[in-house]
Amino acid sequence: MLFSKKTEYALQALLALASASRDQPAGSLTLKKMAEMKKIPYKFLEQIMAALKKGGLVSSQKGQKGGYALSRTPAEVTVGEVVTVVEGPVSIRQSSRAAADKEVIYRFYDQLSQTIAGVLRENTLENLYVQSVELAERRRAAEMYYI
Amino acid sequence: MLFSKKTEYALQALLALASASRDQPAGSLTLKKMAEMKKIPYKFLEQIMAALKKGGLVSSQKGQKGGYALSRTPAEVTVGEVVTVVEGPVSIRQSSRAAADKEVIYRFYDQLSQTIAGVLRENTLENLYVQSVELAERRRAAEMYYI
DNA sequence: ATAATTCCTATTATTTCCATAGGGATAATA
DNA sequence: TATTATCCCTATGGAAATAATAGGAATTAT
Numbered sequence: 001m002l003f004s005k006k007t008e009y010a011l012q013a014l015l016a017l018a019s020a021s022r023d024q025p026a027g028s029l030t031l032k033k034m035a036e037m038k039k040i041p042y043k044f045l046e047q048i049m050a051a052l053k054k055g056g057l058v059s060s061q062k063g064q065k066g067g068y069a070l071s072r073t074p075a076e077v078t079v080g081e082v083v084t085v086v087e088g089p090v091s092i093r094q095s096s097r098a099a100a101d102k103e104v105i106y107r108f109y110d111q112l113s114q115t116i117a118g119v120l121r122e123n124t125l126e127n128l129y130v131q132s133v134e135l136a137e138r139r140r141a142a143e144m145y146y147i
Numbered sequence: 148m149l150f151s152k153k154t155e156y157a158l159q160a161l162l163a164l165a166s167a168s169r170d171q172p173a174g175s176l177t178l179k180k181m182a183e184m185k186k187i188p189y190k191f192l193e194q195i196m197a198a199l200k201k202g203g204l205v206s207s208q209k210g211q212k213g214g215y216a217l218s219r220t221p222a223e224v225t226v227g228e229v230v231t232v233v234e235g236p237v238s239i240r241q242s243s244r245a246a247a248d249k250e251v252i253y254r255f256y257d258q259l260s261q262t263i264a265g266v267l268r269e270n271t272l273e274n275l276y277v278q279s280v281e282l283a284e285r286r287r288a289a290e291m292y293y294i
Numbered sequence: 295a296t297a298a299t300t301c302c303t304a305t306t307a308t309t310t311c312c313a314t315a316g317g318g319a320t321a322a323t324a
Numbered sequence: 325t326a327t328t329a330t331c332c333c334t335a336t337g338g339a340a341a342t343a344a345t346a347g348g349a350a351t352t353a354t
Contacts, residue, residue, distance in 0.1 A: 001148075001149070001238060001239065001240055001310095002239045002240065003239055003240050003256075004240075004341085004343080005342075005343065005344095006342085006343085008249065008252055012249065015251075030298085030299070030300090031299080031300075032298090032299080041344060041345080042345095043344070043345060043346075044343065044344055044345085046300085046301085047344090049300090050300090050301075050302085053300095053301095060301090061299085061300080061352085062299065062300045062350075062351045062352060063299055063300075063350090063352025063353060064296095064297065064298045064299055064352055064354070065298080065299080065352075065353055065354090066298075066299045066300060066351080066352070066353090067299080067300085068300090079255065091148060092148065092149045093148055093149065093150045093151075093154075102155065103279070103282060104275050104278045104279040104282060105155055105158050105159065105275070107278070108226065108270060108275060109150075111266070112149075112263065112267075115262060115263070116259065116262070116263065119258070119259050119262050120259075123255065128251050128252070128255060131251045131254070132250070132251040135251060151310085151312080152311075152312065152313095153311090153312090178330080179329090179330080188312080188313060188314080189314095190313070190314055191312065191313055191314085193331085193332085193333095194313090197331090197332075197333085200331095200332095207330095207331060207332090208321090208330085208331080209321060209330065209331045209332080210319090210320045210321025210322060210328095210329070210330055210331075211321055211322040211323070211327095211328065211329045211330055212322060212323095212329080212330080213320085213321075213329075213330045213331060214330080
């Protein structure tokens with residue numbers, strides 16, 4: 001499995017921040033709020049936000065009235081960056097280079113890594129956010145038939 | 148990490164069988180031989196070969212003079228099949244479907260899975276085997292300069 | 295001062311990964 | 325027929341990674 005729960009939680013939290021940044025530029029949310037909104041264990045999310053901050057993807061404000069906000073626009077944040085920041089560099093498999101025979105297998109892993117990296121690079125928070133909004137709208141429209 | 152050691156070992160063993168099938172069609176190798184050749188823990192490889200057999204990728208012969216052989220030509224075995232057989236279906240992340248908000252993230256995972264599946268489908272044992280032979284030859288050629 | 299927050303470090307529970315172990319079943323061969 | 329070399333099957337163990345939980349220190353607004 002390529003990604004852990006951390007990536008899922010990180011993306012969810014960042015999507016919440018992306019949404020908040022729509023309402024007001026530099027809109028921020030508290031950890032508590034994000035954990036509640038997205039049903040993520042509070043203390044676990046805390047660690048994830050720390051990583052995101054360290055990775056420069058979010059900024060934070062301490063104390064009362066504090067919170068987290070995106071430090072770039074959603075369109076400027078790729079999924080790849082998020083993954084790298086919370087999981088470390090994406091690797092198909094821990095490979096220790098060398099070994100003539102395994103070489104060809106590791107090369108294959110590398111090739112696959114490149115392909116994955118491409119997909120990760122081409123998708124941004126903005127993409128995901130827009131998709132989630134569209135999806136929610138389509139759902140609302142569909143529900144009207146049942147009223 | 149997408150693949151475990153099992154995939155690496157499985158591919159190595161299968162490449163050994165692919166090589167054996169060059170020398171004589173339906174060329175077989177014993178578990179012991181494969182473990183030695185590729186420096187794979189014997190008892191671990193045993194479990195992996197069992198999975199490959201169950202998945203129909205190799206056939207086996209019991210008793211003295213027994214061993215394993217590919218049940219198709221190397222060109223007919225994709226890396227994807229090998230991975231699926233030894234690791235189970237490739238998944239970016241264990242996803243439990245539904246959940247309106249996570250949906251967009253799971254869709255992204257699906258999209259990535261499709262891309263990976265494509266690469267896995269387009270690469271066969273034959274490809275890897277040919278590459279490994281070429282690599283070995285280039286190495287031998289390069290070494291001649293140092294004699 | 296108090297309350298609401300982020301920040302920092304440790305600990306624990308669960309699961310997955312990577313093997314190791316022992317013996318049973320089967321088949322060739324001496 | 326006894327022996328030997330193999331595949332076959334199931335269980336067990338240790339290590340590492342994952343997913344949390346816990347407690348309190350530091351900061352800031354009210």
